[in-house]
Amino acid sequence: xxxxxxxxxxxxxxxxxxxxxxxxxxxxxxxxxxxxxxxxxxxxxxxxxxxxxxxxxxxxxxxxxxxxxxxxxxxxxxxxxxxxxxxxxxxxxxxxxxxxxxxxxxxxxxxxxxxxxxxxxxxxxxxxxxxxxxxxxxxxxxxxxxxxxxxxxxxxxxxxxxxxxxxxxxxxxxxxxxxxxxxxxxxxxxxxxxxxxxxxxxxxxxxxxxxxxxxxxxxxxxxxxxxxxxxxxxxxxxxxxxxxxxxxxxxxxxxxxxxxxxxxxxxxxxxxxxxxxxxxxxxxxxxxxxxxxxxxxxxxxxxxxxxxxxxxxxxxxxxxxxxxxxxxxxxxxxxxxxxxxxxxxxxxxxxxxxxxxxxxxxxxxxxxxxxxxxxxxxxxxxxxxxxxxxxx
Amino acid sequence: xxxxxxxxxxxxxxxxxxxxxxxxxxxxxxxxxxxxxxxxxxxxxxxxxxxxxxxxxxxxxxxxxxxxxxxxxxxxxxxxxxxxxxxxxxxxxxxxxxxxxxxxxxxxxxxxxxxxxxxxxxxxxxxxxxxxxxxxxxxxxxxxxxxxxxxxxxxxxxxxxxxxxxxxxxxxxxxxxxxxxxxxxxxxxxxxxxxxxxxxxxxxxxxxxxxxxxxxxxxxxxxxxxxxxxxxxxxxxxxxxxxxxxxxxxxxxxxxxxxxxxxxxxxxxxxxxxxxxxxxxxxxxxxxxxxxxx
Numbered sequence: 001x002x003x004x005x006x007x008x009x010x011x012x013x014x015x016x017x018x019x020x021x022x023x024x025x026x027x028x029x030x031x032x033x034x035x036x037x038x039x040x041x042x043x044x045x046x047x048x049x050x051x052x053x054x055x056x057x058x059x060x061x062x063x064x065x066x067x068x069x070x071x072x073x074x075x076x077x078x079x080x081x082x083x084x085x086x087x088x089x090x091x092x093x094x095x096x097x098x099x100x101x102x103x104x105x106x107x108x109x110x111x112x113x114x115x116x117x118x119x120x121x122x123x124x125x126x127x128x129x130x131x132x133x134x135x136x137x138x139x140x141x142x143x144x145x146x147x148x149x150x151x152x153x154x155x156x157x158x159x160x161x162x163x164x165x166x167x168x169x170x171x172x173x174x175x176x177x178x179x180x181x182x183x184x185x186x187x188x189x190x191x192x193x194x195x196x197x198x199x200x201x202x203x204x205x206x207x208x209x210x211x212x213x214x215x216x217x218x219x220x221x222x223x224x225x226x227x228x229x230x231x232x233x234x235x236x237x238x239x240x241x242x243x244x245x246x247x248x249x250x251x252x253x254x255x256x257x258x259x260x261x262x263x264x265x266x267x268x269x270x271x272x273x274x275x276x277x278x279x280x281x282x283x284x285x286x287x288x289x290x291x292x293x294x295x296x297x298x299x300x301x302x303x304x305x306x307x308x309x310x311x312x313x314x315x316x317x318x319x320x321x322x323x324x325x326x327x328x329x330x331x332x333x334x335x336x337x338x339x340x341x342x343x344x345x346x347x348x349x350x351x352x353x354x355x356x357x358x359x360x361x362x363x364x365x366x367x368x369x370x371x372x373x374x375x376x377x378x379x380x381x382x383x384x385x386x387x388x389x390x391x392x
Numbered sequence: 393x394x395x396x397x398x399x400x401x402x403x404x405x406x407x408x409x410x411x412x413x414x415x416x417x418x419x420x421x422x423x424x425x426x427x428x429x430x431x432x433x434x435x436x437x438x439x440x441x442x443x444x445x446x447x448x449x450x451x452x453x454x455x456x457x458x459x460x461x462x463x464x465x466x467x468x469x470x471x472x473x474x475x476x477x478x479x480x481x482x483x484x485x486x487x488x489x490x491x492x493x494x495x496x497x498x499x500x501x502x503x504x505x506x507x508x509x510x511x512x513x514x515x516x517x518x519x520x521x522x523x524x525x526x527x528x529x530x531x532x533x534x535x536x537x538x539x540x541x542x543x544x545x546x547x548x549x550x551x552x553x554x555x556x557x558x559x560x561x562x563x564x565x566x567x568x569x570x571x572x573x574x575x576x577x578x579x580x581x582x583x584x585x586x587x588x589x590x591x592x593x594x595x596x597x598x599x600x601x602x603x604x605x606x607x608x609x610x611x612x613x614x615x616x617x618x619x620x621x622x623x624x625x626x627x628x629x630x631x632x633x634x635x636x637x638x639x640x641x642x643x644x645x646x647x648x649x650x651x652x653x654x655x656x657x658x659x660x661x662x663x664x665x666x667x668x669x670x671x672x673x674x675x676x677x678x679x680x681x682x683x684x685x686x
Contacts, residue, residue, distance in 0.1 A: 049504055051611045054512050061509070184656070213659035215615035217409060217606050220402040221650035221658065224395055241513045241607050252524040252531045253398060273515035274607055276522045313509030 030131060031341040034109030039080045040333065040340070042067075043102030045123075046115030046138065047090040051214075052187075054318040055115035055138040060085055061313055062322025062359075063112055063137075065306045070330055077338040081330070084108050090115065092122030099123045103130040110135065110345065112329050117141035117159075118186045127152060133346050135332075137325030138318075140263075141190045145372045151342070153349050153372045155325040155364060157289050162262045163195035165287055165378045166235045167202065170260050175233030179208035179226055179257075181219075181246055182237035191237045191262065207231050212242045219246040220253070227255040235260045240267075244274040251280055261286030267317045268381045268388040269293050285391065287378040290320045291361045293388055302358065324359035328374065331355060361390070397530055399647040405536035407643025408543040409606070412598040413620035414627070414635035415546055416591040421629045422554070423563040423587040426485070429492040430471065431595060432617025433499035436610065438464040438596025439603045440507050443516055453519065457600050464596025468589035471495065476588060477581060496614065503610045516603035535604050542601050546594060547636045554632065563587060567630075622662035626669050628679025637677065641665075 034041040044063060046056020060083065067081040075081060084106045088094035095114070102108045103126075110133035114120035120139040127134050128149055136144055136154035140162070145154040170178050180195070182188050199206065207229040210222045223246065226234060234257050236243050243265055250256065259281075265271050266288040272281055292298045294315040302323055303315035313319065328349075333340065335348035350368025357364060362377020380391040413435055420428045428434075441463045445456035475491045507514070520534040527537070554560035566573045566583045574580050606612055623642045627634025642662055650658035669676060 049501055051609075053504060053508060058509065211654075211656040211658075215611065216658065217616075218402055218406045218647070220398055221647055222655055224398060224651060225655070228395075239512075241609070244513075244607065248533070249402075252533065254531075267511070270511055270513075270515070274513055276515060276518065276604060277524075278522070310509060312506065314511065316509075316511055318512070 031343065032109075033107045035079070035340055038075075038078070039082050040076060041082045041084055041106065041108045042329070043084045043086065043106060043108035043111040043132075044113040045086040045088045045095060045098035045102065045111065046113045048085075048087040050090055052090055052116060054316065055321075056088070056090070056113070058313070058316060058318035059115065059138050059322035059325075060113065061306060061310050062319035062324075063326040064309055064322075065302060065319070066323055066326035066330065068305060068309055076330060076333045077340070079340075081333075088116070088119050088123075090119055092119050095119035095123035096126050099126040099130065099132070103132045108132070109340075109342070110329070112137060112325055114139040114144070116186075117144070117190050120144050124149070124152065131342065133342055133349070135325055135329050135349075137321055140187075142194065142373075148369060148372050151346055153328075153366055153374055155328050155360070155374050156321065157263060157287070157375050157378050158373055159191040160194035160198075161373070161376055162287055162378060163191050164198050166260045166262060167195065167198055167204070169285065169380065170233035170235060170258065171202075173233065173258055175258060177207045177229065177231050178204060178233050178235065179210070179229060179231035180206055180235045180237060181208075181210045181212050181222055181226070183214050183239065183242065184211055185214065187264075188237045195235070195237065212238060212246060214239055214242060216242045216245055219249045222246060223250040223253050223255055226250060226257065227253060231257050233258040233260060236262065236265065238264070240265050240271055240274055244271065244276070247275050247280055247284065248277055251277055256283055259284040263287050263289045263317075263378075266290060266381065267294060268383070269295055270316075272383075281383050285380050285382045288317075288361050288381045288390070289375065289378065290317050290324070290359050291379070291390075292320075292359075293381075294320065298358070320359040324357045324364075327357040327359070328352065328355065328364050394530075395651065399651045400644060401527070401530045401532060403644030403647035404640055405532060405540055405643070406646065407623075407640035408536070408540040409598075409602055409616065409639075410619045410623045410642050411543045411636040411639025412539065412546065412602070413595065413616050414623040414639050415543070415550060415632065416595045416598070417617075417620055417624045418627075418629060418632055418635040419550060419594070420587055420591040421624070422632075423567045424476070424480075424584050425567060426476070426480075426488055426492070427621070427629070428471075428588070428591065429489065429617070430475070430496040430499060431591065432613030432615075432620075433496045433503075434464065434467055434471065434592045434613070435595035435599045435616065436503060436608075436613030437467060437499055437599075438592070439516070439599030439608050439612070440503055440514075441596065442600035442603065443507070443514055443608055447514075447516065453517075457597070460596045460600050461593045465589045465593040467596075468592030469585060471592065472585045472588040476584060480584065500610045500613070507608075508610065512609060514608040516600075516608060518604035519601070522604070533605065535601075539598075539601050539605070542598070543636060543639070546597075547632060550632045559586070619662045622666045622669075624676075625666055626676055628676030631676065631678035634676055634678030 071080045086098035088098040112135045114136040115138040117139040140159040332349040336344040354363040361379030366374040442460035518535045524531040623638035627638025646661045
């Protein structure tokens with residue numbers, strides 16, 4: 001009996017000792033999970049299908065193009081980059097599940113992605129709980145990265161930055177009567193809310209606040225109301241299709257205010273074709289997150305690399321968002337050094353200042369710990385003499 | 393007055409889009425008693441095929457149009473073989489409807505896989521000049537007049553087909569009573585097959601004509617289907633003229649609601665119409681009540 005008690009005590013002490021020792025070991029595993037001697041596994045999540053698949057799948061394709069280029073040159077400190085994709089279906093439960101799969105099953109080192117604002121926002125508690133570094137490249141909701149969270153950075157221009165920029169642009173161009181035409185889905189509301197707040201702070205009353213459906217094939221009622229209101233600037237919180245239909249129908253009835261777009265309409269060349277009426281975009285300006293148009297010669301190498309990897313793809317601004325964010329991620333990995341850990345990577349990301357990448361319009365500055373919204377420099381695209389140019 | 397005139401003119405031209413899609417829904421329903429929930433996606437694929445031939449391969453417009461219509465015909469044959477016939481033989485209507493819904497998702501996935509990487513919304517060159525023209529003092533897009541003309545032409549062609557041709561009468565007989573049709577020797581399986589093929593070919597033709605106005609993207613099919621379905625329900629699911637009148641009425645209701653009440657009503661008007669019609673006029677404005685004489 002005495003020997004039994006001794007054995008039981010020793011076993012208990014052994015278990016406690018193991019647990020204490022394993023605790024720091026498990027935390028150390030998390031710091032370096034996804035890293036081996038020859039590769040770093042990076043996760044990505046976003047929609048593979050559905051109406052907004054381009055913010056997920058196409059952005060991921062852009063990320064893979066960067067990884068392909070980096071791997072060709074030997075990787076990051078000798079380690080090749082491997083992308084592990086998960087489909088979140090643009091749904092909150094999908095994003096939470098994707099983070100869990102990537103963090104605990106696939107055990108990736110970091111995650112790049114987050115396409116839909118609603119779903120990415122829903123995944124934030126899980127991201128924080130797992131501690132896995134996250135670089136957001138498409139979702140624009142401010143709440144994802146504000147307040148600052150240690151392990152979450154975003155390289156996408158957020159909706160409040162864009163909304164303020166749209167108002168400021170209209171005012172800078174001398175607009176006295178401003179109208180808004182918007183969709184009413186979650187994407188549009190994420191932009192409308194800060195826009196409405198900013199207008200109120202500036203003491204501006206809209207002459208019209210109109211809605212237009214994402215699949216609208218006609219916008220004549222909206223065009224008639226805009227013309228009747230005398231709006232000289234119209235802020236568009238629309239995807240390219242409804243925006244194209246609105247501009248086309250406004251021209252049809254003789255309306256031609258200043259149209260102020262945002263990053264959803266930053267492929268100017270494609271948008272011009274979508275509107276389909278010559279000269280329609282003479283008074284159109286849009287925010288761009290990207291430095292170039294997909295067809296510009298500066299993007300030729302990326303277009304070719306993307307085509308090699310994904311023959312069905314033509315380079316688009318969605319791919320370019322992936323390219324830009326992946327270049328920032330790689331920079332963070334480089335700066336963190338060969339003895340890579342999560343903490344070192346996150347600290348390295350915070351040191352990135354005035355970093356220029358091929359795809360983004362403005363330099364990237366992650367002003368940690370004040371702000372993890374690294375892209376605060378929207379550019380403006382306009383047509384000048386028939387050519388798309390960045391407005392100075 | 394100009395305000396009202398613009399809304400009416402646009403309502404009619406938008407309604408023509410819905411009418412053209414609704415015609416395909418009604419033709420298939422008239423023969424098979426099945427609402428083809430994949431009809432929107434068959435329309436969408438027809439448009440993408442036209443884009444492939446004309447824009448990607450650079451072939452002439454007319455050739456591309458005819459090839460897209462031909463491909464649409466073949467797609468309809470395939471849909472009948474794969475989704476419709478096996479389940480109709482078991483006479484499980486719910487299964488057929490579910491299969492159609494499932495097929496719509498499959499076709500959308502195929503389109504995203506093949507063309508999704510080309511861009512979010514693909515532009516298609518119009519058949520006529522893109523510059524607006526004056527029509528009775530109202531400015532309209534020329535392509536809208538093309539679609540309006542096509543809708544009237546297709547309606548007339550189908551009306552003649554069902555009233556004066558043997559094949560059309562076979563289709564009506566099969567729709568009225570498939571068992572009796574079989575008993576008198578009609579090849580009902582062939583009737584269904586050609587119904588799907590013709591419906592899909594019309595959808596493809598409509599897509600190529602409409603694509604300059606609607607742009608091409610994988611979800612265009614469902615977006616137009618729901619409006620066209622409302623038009624078909626309003627006009628009567630068994631009535632070809634009803635589909636056209638229903639289309640125009642939906643287009644006009646949308647425009648007037650958005651123009652005079654609130655812009656947000658433009659999208660919901662079609663759904664409200666479906667609800668009201670199903671509640672108060674279940675057979676639609678021109679649909680026939682099915683009478684069984686004992």
